[in-house]
Amino acid sequence: QFALTQPPSASGSPGQSVTISCTGTSSDVGGYNYVSWYQQDPGKAPKLMIYEVSKRPSGVPDRFSGSKSGNTASLTVSGLQTEDEADYYCGSYAGSSNWVFGGGTKLTVL
Amino acid sequence: EVHLEESGGGLVQPGGSLRLSCAASGFTFNSRWMHWVRQAPGKGLVWVSHIKSDGTGTTYADSVKGRFTISRDNAKNMLYLQMSSLRVEDTAVYYCAGDWAYGLDVWGQGATVTVSS
Numbered sequence: 001q002f003a004l005t006q007p008p009s010a011s012g013s014p015g016q017s018v019t020i021s022c023t024g025t026s027s028d029v030g031g032y033n034y035v036s037w038y039q040q041d042p043g044k045a046p047k048l049m050i051y052e053v054s055k056r057p058s059g060v061p062d063r064f065s066g067s068k069s070g071n072t073a074s075l076t077v078s079g080l081q082t083e084d085e086a087d088y089y090c091g092s093y094a095g096s097s098n099w100v101f102g103g104g105t106k107l108t109v110l
Numbered sequence: 111e112v113h114l115e116e117s118g119g120g121l122v123q124p125g126g127s128l129r130l131s132c133a134a135s136g137f138t139f140n141s142r143w144m145h146w147v148r149q150a151p152g153k154g155l156v157w158v159s160h161i162k163s164d165g166t167g168t169t170y171a172d173s174v175k176g177r178f179t180i181s182r183d184n185a186k187n188m189l190y191l192q193m194s195s196l197r198v199e200d201t202a203v204y205y206c207a208g209d210w211a212y213g214l215d216v217w218g219q220g221a222t223v224t225v226s227s
Binding site for chain 1: 155156162212213214215
């Protein structure tokens with residue numbers, strides 16, 4: 001249903017690190033360095049956390065980092081904090097002025 | 111302060127039409143590509159449409175192509191989404207968002223569209 005594949009859930013304890021994967025194809029994730037990650041709290045609008053694979057917008061803690069290998073991108077949250085509990089979505093440019101998102105991953109801080 | 115605010119959502123019957131508006135403030139609207147993204151209840155984000163900064167180029171997801179039209183009025187700092195031939199599966203919260211390096215860095219609070227008889 002969604003062009004990019006994410007695990008439905010991920011979890012970690014406070015202080016630990018967790019990595020969320022986002023798998024696409026050579027037509028989107030693998031073809032462009034335009035992968036972005038969004039954090040969404042319940043009932044709120046998404047917030048951009050990472051753009052261009054690994055860049056952080058101003059104000060986003062450096063505990064959030066992004067990377068990409070082939071057709072798979074990853075978001076790593078280090079030093080987990082309780083406020084990091086949210087839904088996370090990856091997005092990618094897919095060429096010809098089209099964009100795609102993943103199905104989302106619910107991150108639980110145990 | 112950078113701000114986007116959607117309006118125009120509501121309840122509409124299948125086959126009906128609705129126009130969403132998005133008012134922008136706090137940034138140079140006429141230099142930004144803009145998007146519409148939707149989220150069905152309890153589901154993930156789905157990209158809907160994109161428009162270039164001067165309005166000359168538009169693209170659409172296959173699911174809405176031919177039924178939805180994106181437009182903008184840079185003089186009024188406004189973005190629009192004209193939706194027609196609405197289907198039950200178009201029910202969602204619709205967000206307008208601004209593009210920054212192919213990521214969406216500014217989002218509105220969302221407008222709820224419910225398609226039901």
